[in-house]
Amino acid sequence: MKVAIAGAGLIGHTIAQMLRETGDYEVAAFDRDAHALDALAAAGIPTRRVDSADAAALRAALQGFDVLVNALPYYLAVNVAAAAKGAGVHYFDLTEDVRATHAIRSLADSAEHVFMPQCGLAPGFIGLAAHALANRFTGIRDVKMRVGALPQFPTNALKYNLTWSVDGLINEYCQPCEAIRDGRTQWVQPLEGLEHFSLDGVEYEAFNTSGGLGTLCETLAGRVGALDYKSVRYPGHRDLMQFLLEDLRLADDRDTLKSMLRRAVPSTGQDVVLVFITVTGMRDGQLVQEVFTRKVFAGTVCGMPMSAIQITTAGAMCAVLDLFREKKLPQAGFVRQEQVPLDAFLANRFGRLYDGAPLDVRVAA
Missing domain, CATH: 3.40.50.720 (NAD(P)-binding Rossmann-like Domain)
Structure with missing residues (x-):
């Protein structure tokens, strides 16, 4: 091919x-x-x-x-x-x-x-994994999808390093986000919906970002009570990004924000990708929950770091x-x-x- x-x-x-x-x-x-x-x-x-x-x-x-x-x-x-x-x-x-x-x-x-x-x-793997879990239920109460691409060793105030496209990062922080609430598809605001959780003894925060659901809202419409996607970061990151995007109005000047991030926030090859999905619903007459998690670390593939x-x-x-x-x-x-x-x-x-x-x-x- x-x-x-x-x-x-x-x-x-x-x-x-x-x-x-x-x-x-x-x-x-x-x-x-x-x-x-x-x-x-x-x-x-x-x-x-x-x-x-x-x-x-x-x-x-x-x-x-x-x-x-x-x-x-x-x-x-x-x-x-x-x-x-x-x-x-x-x-x-x-x-x-x-x-x-x-x-x-x-x-x-x-x-x-x-x-x-x-x-x-995300979108991508997170959607196909969540869909597979959801199909194991006869009735679905909620689907929660959380993904983070994070530095293993955060050292700056943002507790973040640039690991992928800066354009894509800013775009997902600025665009409205699809979700299902009370069985109805609706738009929610990026950076909202802040929550905290821990996994393997590490504290994280998660908040709405755009695009991660892909087409899943349409696919699960009428079958799920609640469905959402949030990006995972270390605690404190959301508040600083909200300050930059909203208080300093850099959401309206993305070129300046992109230049600032590239100049001040280093990239890293020492990162970890966290995938965390929970699906709650009915199976065999009982309310049950399934959890799917993955942690993928930097490594050597095809002889390359x-x-x-x-x-x-x-x-x-x-x-x-x-x-x-x-x-x-x-x-x-x-x-x-x-x-x-x-x-x-x-x-x-x-x-x-x-x-x-x-x-x-x-x-x-």
């Missing part, structure tokens, strides 16, 4: 390395940043300088490929998906942006190829693509994350990374 990856940043680079390592994919990377492409070319991955904002140029570059994996910022998603449709290739992305997903769904109407957005950690967010985000994309290649997923139209069976995902060679297993590329999906 010939795969074009749009975006040669951290996650795009990781996806390219993982797929290439299997020998089952021919991979090429597209980006307008020559420096980013040089890093992939040095690893032996074919590259092409393409401005993904130019739909015509991207569409021409996609000739001869089977799949486009979009690892670019959320605001380019619709343009890139339209180019994929024009080129007649399957489309997968990592976007958390709700409006972009709705637009991509419209593009997928009557499409002969697959359009599958939100293939990362990788952060936990690299492993989980790129691993989820590669697992879904592997399942698609094996024809274990629909082969045309819009595909939701919750159409991915959890057991099949966790049994996949890339999905096993969520259990801390090494990537064995010789094992077929």
Whole structure:
């Protein structure tokens, strides 16, 4: 299978390395940043300088490929998906942006190829795992989904390090959030709904952020009393972000906020990804609760040191693509994350990374 990856940043680079390592994919990377492409070319991955904002140029570059994996910022998603449709290739992305997903769904109407957005950690894995748990109940009272990508060793006032896209981080802190309350889908405000919990002796906070539910509100509509998604951070983070975004009004000046964060908050490869899902409901006439947790730490994959967010985000994309290649997923139209069976995902060679297993590329999906 010939795969074009749009975006040669951290996650795009990781996806390219993982797929290439299997020998089952021919991979090429597209980006307008020559420096980013040089890093992939040095690893032996074919590259092409393409401005993904130019739909015509991207569409021409996609000739001869089977799949486009979009690892670019959320605001380019619709343009890139339209180019994929024009080129007649399957489309997968990592976007958390709700409006972009709705637009991509419209593009997928009557499409002969697959359009599958939100293939990362959250949205992505968190949704398919929560859906699998919910299906074990005859009546669902509530579904709570919590995900955090956190430094193992927080040292600044935010208790946070940059581990993924700054654009995506700010966007999820600023956009309205879908939720189900009292059986009705509604919008709630980001940074609200603050709660505290502990896991393995560590204290955390969680609050509303946008996009993590993917399409789950629609899928579970009429079946669940309450459903929500919150990002997990160390205590105190939410209050400082609220000060920056609301009191200093930087929600209206995202470029300044992005510049500040990049200048002052370092990145780290020593991170941990926390996944925490609880589902409460009826089974066999009893009210019961199931809990699903994962902690994924930074480690070495494909001979490269990788952060936990690299492993989980790129691993989820590669697992879904592997399942698609094996024809274990629909082969045309819009595909939701919750159409991915959890057991099949966790049994996949890339999905096993969520259990801390090494990537064995010789094992077929």
